[in-house]
Amino acid sequence: MDNLGFLFAANAFVWGGIIYYVYTIKQRNRALEKDLELLKETLSKEG
Amino acid sequence: MSSDEIEENEEEGNILVWLTGLAFLAAMIAIFIYVPTEKTEGVVQRIMYFHIPCAWLSFFAFFVVFICSILFLWKKDREWDIYSQASAEIGVIFCSLVLITGPIWARPIWGAWWVWDARLTSTLILWLIYVSYLMLRAQSDAGSMRARYAAVLGIVGFLDIPLIHFSVLWWRAFHPQPKVITSEGIGKGMDPTMLVTLGISLCAFTLLYFLFMGVRVRQEKLKDEIDRLKREKIYSS
Numbered sequence: 403m404d405n406l407g408f409l410f411a412a413n414a415f416v417w418g419g420i421i422y423y424v425y426t427i428k429q430r431n432r433a434l435e436k437d438l439e440l441l442k443e444t445l446s447k448e449g
Numbered sequence: 450m451s452s453d454e455i456e457e458n459e460e461e462g463n464i465l466v467w468l469t470g471l472a473f474l475a476a477m478i479a480i481f482i483y484v485p486t487e488k489t490e491g492v493v494q495r496i497m498y499f500h501i502p503c504a505w506l507s508f509f510a511f512f513v514v515f516i517c518s519i520l521f522l523w524k525k526d527r528e529w530d531i532y533s534q535a536s537a538e539i540g541v542i543f544c545s546l547v548l549i550t551g552p553i554w555a556r557p558i559w560g561a562w563w564v565w566d567a568r569l570t571s572t573l574i575l576w577l578i579y580v581s582y583l584m585l586r587a588q589s590d591a592g593s594m595r596a597r598y599a600a601v602l603g604i605v606g607f608l609d610i611p612l613i614h615f616s617v618l619w620w621r622a623f624h625p626q627p628k629v630i631t632s633e634g635i636g637k638g639m640d641p642t643m644l645v646t647l648g649i650s651l652c653a654f655t656l657l658y659f660l661f662m663g664v665r666v667r668q669e670k671l672k673d674e675i676d677r678l679k680r681e682k683i684y685s686s
Binding site for chain 1: 491492493495496499500503539542543545546549550553554556557657661664665668671672675678679682
């Protein structure tokens with residue numbers, strides 16, 4: 403049972419990596435949404 | 450992309466999210482409750498159920514890069530380039546996790562975080578190749594030349610994977626010999642409960658790959674569409 407910390411660390415890194423990647427995907431989604439909104443605004447202004 | 454297609458994609462995405470979630474729940478139950486503790490290595494051996502699926506996922510992702518890069522060079526279709534890019538990104542994330550979980554497992558068993566063993570070194574080289582693949586894509590200007598260079602690197606990089614697999618058979622290595630795919634058959638070197646647990650974990654990670662791929666490919670296609678509209682607007686004004 404001494405090595406439980408190593409198991410915990412490995413588990414935490416794997417979940418941390420997955421969560422980090424999901425976070426970067428969300429950030430990119432936000433940037434795309436912003437871009438899309440800007441484009442829509444510009445196009446609607448020009449009619 | 451029509452609104453019907455978008456709705457259909459969203460529905461498929463939701464099903465995949467639920468399936469992946471359930472698969473991970475089953476994997477966690479199997480890893481921490483169902484599978485018995487291994488006698489020689491103890492509780493730390495359970496790291497294997499994360500380490501091997503991460504390795505499998507990264508190899509699979511780089512295999513997809515390899516195939517899509519060939520198809521891109523052949524067909525010159527941006528779609529294959531998008532698939533390569535998305536897959537390489539996922540591959541690098543999970544290859545990084547292999548390189549992190551491996552030393553965490555090695556420290557209590559070998560007494561060292563890292564040894565310059567053939568498998569470890571070739572895996573590090575694989576990671577460096579695909580990190581440079583992503584850097585190449587990020588640093589150079591968008592266009593077919595960037596995609597072509599990236600495709601060549603994506604193909605060459607994959608050649609390291611057979612080397613990783615056979616390294617423990619060809620050279621004396623610290624890393625254990627393959628237990629899942631052996632000369633006696635698939636899964637012959639493992640206890641059935643361990644094999645079932647590993648199987649569930651492999652399924653969960655594979656589903657996660659397809660989930661990430663779906664999202665990233667959709668994002669890249671949308672980005673292309675926005676860029677195209679921007680260009681059209683610039684040229685029309």
